[in-house]
Amino acid sequence: MGFSKIASSVEMLIIGRFLIGINCGFATTASPTYVSEVSPLKLRGAFGTVNQLAVAFGLVGAQILGIDVILGSNDGWPLLLGLAVFLSALQCLMLPFAPESPRYVLLVQRNEEEARALLAKIRGTGNIDDEINEMHEEDRAAKQEEKFSIGDLFRIKALRTPLIIGIVMHLSQQLGGINAVLYYSSTIFENAGLTVENARLATIGVGSILFIMALVSIPLMDRLGRRTLQLWGLGGMALASVLMTIAFYTYKDNFTMSILAVIFTLFYVAFFGVGPSSIPWIILSELFGQGARSAAVSVGAAVNWFANFIVGLVFIPLTNLLGNLVFLPFTILLIFFYVFVYFKLPETKNKTIEEVTAVFKK
Template sequence: MAACRGRIALSRSSRAPQVLGLGALLGTEGAWPALLGAGLLPAALQLLLLPLCPESPRYLLAGGQRARARRGLARLVGAESVEAGLEELEAELQGPAQRVGLLQLCRTPCYRQPLLVTLVLQLAQQLSGINAIFYYSTAIFEEAGLAQPAYATIGTGVINVAATALSVVLVERAGRRVLELVGLLGMMGCALTLTLALNLQSGGAPLSLVSVLAFVAFFEVGPGPIPWFVGAELFGQGPRPSAMALAALANWAANFLVAMAFPALQRALGSFVFLLFGGFLGVFALFTFLRVPETRGRPFAPGGGPALPPPRPPRLLQPPEKACTELQCLAGGEET
């Protein structure tokens, strides 16, 4: 759930500059220093409030400060969940886990499939084209003939926040794998309709706006938060930091690639550029269907190994009582 809270905070904070950058506010030639300096305000607020944040309960337990760990955990998860949380943290600390470095993570066979799933989900997040929408949405709306493209861009920010809040409700009910599939397939459909809208001779502006807003909504329901959930839940305590470091590297590398390449792709492909992203989305949806396990409700492994075995192609329509064994046999063994 922390990943979803982070997504909400990120989506809200990243949309604030869009509003402040309007010409009626600070988006003018004379006011740009104020717009640039506005970023100092949340940084100063964070600096002032950081001393009030509780220390990490895991860190306190590792230092033998169980009473402080209990108080900190109560502030974070509520008094009713303190004992269960302490037991889980103590099990992790008492387990045989040891830090797994990047080279060991890549060389150890039992980590390869979970690492592959983690990295591909991160690539799916960025190669979906979401940041092409966020970075260049105003230009896209102008090409579609929308009268007020800057305000339409703010609309994508509003949808971004609303859909992220919806994912908080759905992630523990529908499951990670289902939301990822729904998000990828929904975004693929929106990429196709956006391509159609950009090629219409007339009347394409409303369809392009709806397509972009739906594209953003599907992203925040699935491919936005889910890769971070699955990546953390596929690994035990030992390899998790290295695995998530590689995940972040893949995410930002793909983000940079899309940001730098999109203008050239748009010049080369014109209004058909989103067909490329639609193709990527189809490939990633197929990978998710075949290789990504459901991790909802699975406890973190107390040891250093993978929290789940490497995935194998799941049977989506198998009966529920057999579906629960999917994670037990992802390495390729027979169901028990």
Template sequence: MAASPRTTKGTTAGAENEDVLAGRSGRVAGKAHDQAPLLEAGQGGERSSAAPSHSFTIVAVLIAALGPLYFGYSLGYTSPALPAIESQLELTTGQASFFGALVNIGAMMGSLSSGAVADAIGRKGVLAVAACPGVLGWLIIALAQDPLALYSGRLLCGFATGTFSFAVPIYIAEVSPSHLRGGLGAVNQLGITIGIVLVYALGMLIHWRTLAFIGVLPMGVLLLGLTVLPESPRWLAKNEYQARLVAALRQLRGAECDTRTEMQEIQEAARQSSAQPRATLRDLFKRDLTWPLVAGVGLMVLQQFSGVNAVMFYSGTIFRAAGVHSADAAAFTCGLLQVFMTGLAVWLMDKAGRRLLLMVSAGGMAVSSAALAYSFWLPPGSLAASYLAIASLLVYIAAFSLGMGAVPWIIMSEIFPVHVRGLAGSCATLVNWTASFTVTQTFQYLLLWSAPGAFLLYAVECVVTVFFVSYFVPETRGRTLEEIEASFKTL
């Protein structure tokens, strides 16, 4: 049931609390007095010149990052667990492969629905929705006695993963101040890499069923954390929850900070968005959305077609050729490198900028892919071939983690106008997962055709990425989401 419209003029603290409670039960009808004076953002309604405190914003981002941690945990689970599952439940090779691939299919399903759900019940709401199948999926896998149960659980984990891959970058972008948005946005990718390393490390020590039960824990903590997190201010402004918008900005920026300028910018963008009809797929192809659509979706395709999943899949073979025969140890080493380099990207994102990191990252991946291809032409089993292959692999992983891992998700969350952000972001996420599935499924065929040829193709694609970024991807560092949206209208 919709709450009644309220005016914020002269609102007391008690009335504001009533409005917050009323806002939880439904969408405010009508315009909610758009022209009414804003509440002062300082404590007790007084103006304040205090600098904003971003400590709670960082807490909110870290809680939301439990979603990508779950994402990484789900992706990495099969590496340590699948051999034991295959043996204990007597799976065929085809069944084991299908179990691994189902996370991609589930993620496609999750990405399809996530935008509509996020627009309907909020960015915070869609995180809660994703957590529920996430919990159920791991419980089913942990208790599974047959392939059908395994498939069901893996599909649910994939659905949650796909939803998180859309919802978390959007939520982080919409709660972060412009000067910190890049670094905080990169925490999304950092969460993924930590999840992968965590499941690799635990998988070397504990049973696959216990490993699945542990997958429930991040979702339990996330659901508890969501009880204290504010909703996205952009979503609140778009849906005219005036008092909740005031409360959310106070919570995110500090009660003593004057957030009126930021609030006015958000509300003005929301008013312009409200004048737009409900977004449809056809709207994505309008002229004023062409540039952000090309940039956002293009980066998603190029991220996956760079061959990152293929290179990671082949990492065990490369380590074994170099004399490292423990696949778990090799995977754990690669994971640690990803965590370190992604942490570096978090620090650099708002200093170096998105475009520079993307081009340096893609350039490094191109060189290392070409070097990896060349290692196949050296005498098989030679020290030169082994050392070149392992060095190329590590450089590739480091380069990917520095930019191409995190930045496409950050750009996706920044460049779409608010009235199509849910739909456009959902489509971009779907494209990413579809491309990931395509690369994974075609890699074996490319290896049968030509192993050095496969990695040369990935090298060429990375070179194409450098040119694509230079021509189509805007620099968004230090600009508000509203400024980014306005800039596309002038093109």
């Protein structure tokens, strides 16, 4: 992509985005699963949030570098896109130092000695018997259930129920409208009456708020629980969406409402950062045992990216159709997701995988 302008090749951009998309698909599936498997039980939620923290950090960095006076100019954008090669190279250098998941080594590779050595190294202590026993309990349950395919997740009720919960959680992240804000925030702020320069600064504020809230949610995740934070996030997003709609509808010739439109948008992003930004990526790893976890996480990631694609595709046509009422459909969906989570999502905080899966077997 960095050489696409010199080569006058749109095809190079498309191929580059395709390859990066494949990597993003792998990363959004493997990374949350890996983090969940290597984290201590009582810190599993907090460590899972770090994944989204890194995403938010990258988002803010890209927004800052994308300012026209830095690399967002006609001359600078190829360098901006080409910078990905340095980050990719850094990750390639770091990855050999990341230990294999002890849970994977024990339950899949059947090497308890190596699993114990890996877990002791990660924990910094030899007091790991409880965790190893918990893995063995999960293994015994998995042997009774065998290895599950994606088709099995839809056929077996004890797996179908948590899968539906996980799918709806992923849909709530995307169909709540967050990527409409992230992708088109500059356009939204300009339509709300801000100048082009101020709209770009407000866009950086959106990414910064997401990063800050990811930091805030780390200690809250294992203190308040996934269910509570998800409800706070969805409820706050629904309320902020209503306020955004009111502000967008009344901003003309009203500077105060233009400012409030920006503030309500930032509140919307802040509530997204409380729970919906990270919990959908964590929850499937906590709802399924080893035999079905990989398949379930893959389904969740596919649903998430498909919903992401749909939102990015329809938001501008939806804006042309509904004008300043464009966030009302997202508000309705957020209310639906809130009700679903309230009645269907069990709390997984400080529970072993076996304890969680037992809920659905009953």
